Amino acid sequence: MPSQSVARPSARLLRDPVVFLASGAGMGWVSRFPGTLGSLLAFPLALLVEPGGARVYWIFVLVFVAVGIPLTGRAAVRIGIADAPWIVWDEIAGLLIALGGTPPSLILWPLAFILFRFFDILKPGPIRWVDRHVQGGFGIMADDLLAGLLAGVIVWLLYWVR
Numbered sequence: 257m258p259s260q261s262v263a264r265p266s267a268r269l270l271r272d273p274v275v276f277l278a279s280g281a282g283m284g285w286v287s288r289f290p291g292t293l294g295s296l297l298a299f300p301l302a303l304l305v306e307p308g309g310a311r312v313y314w315i316f317v318l319v320f321v322a323v324g325i326p327l328t329g330r331a332a333v334r335i336g337i338a339d340a341p342w343i344v345w346d347e348i349a350g351l352l353i354a355l356g357g358t359p360p361s362l363i364l365w366p367l368a369f370i371l372f373r374f375f376d377i378l379k380p381g382p383i384r385w386v387d388r389h390v391q392g393g394f395g396i397m398a399d400d401l402l403a404g405l406l407a408g409v410i411v412w413l414l415y416w417v418r
Contacts, residue, residue, distance in 0.1 A: 269335060277345065278324075278331030284342035292373055294344025298351035299369075303360060310357075317352050321397060324349050329393025339396050346400040350376060353404030357412040364411050371407035376400055 269275045270282055280297050284290040305316045324345045331343050354368040379387050379399060383406070387399040
């Protein structure tokens with residue numbers, strides 16, 4: 257995980273459409289905790305898409321991930337940092353995965369958020385390996401997708417086992 261002490265990028269970069277989108281419309285530059293704040297953007301997206309049913313939701317997530325791989329890779333090159341903390345598209349995608357499979361809930365969705373951030377920050381086992389060894393846009397996205405998958409499986413089990 258990149259250090260939060262990395263110097264802030266110039267305002268010129270935020271005007272770059274690729275960097276603007278990869279940073280969650282600039283949300284990644286608002287806080288000292290860009291991943292946490294950027295992750296929150298997944299909630300309104302999920303709420304917009306979820307009423308369309310599971311098929312629409314997962315198609316949206318797949319497209320979001322497919323767009324995110326080259327987008328985050330290009331943004332990292334333009335910023336000049338392999339996985340800049342301000343790139344939050346990957347956190348949004350990871351939380352979208354964690355939220356999938358359960359309906360909106362005041363208990364399950366915040367739990368999915370907490371678990372996703374826990375796994376994304378601590379990077380246990382295979383998540384850490386992917387974070388360290390997979391490069392480019394796919395690497396930027398992959399560790400968050402795994403963290404979202406792990407969080408989502410736990411939340412899904414809690415929902416269906418209750």
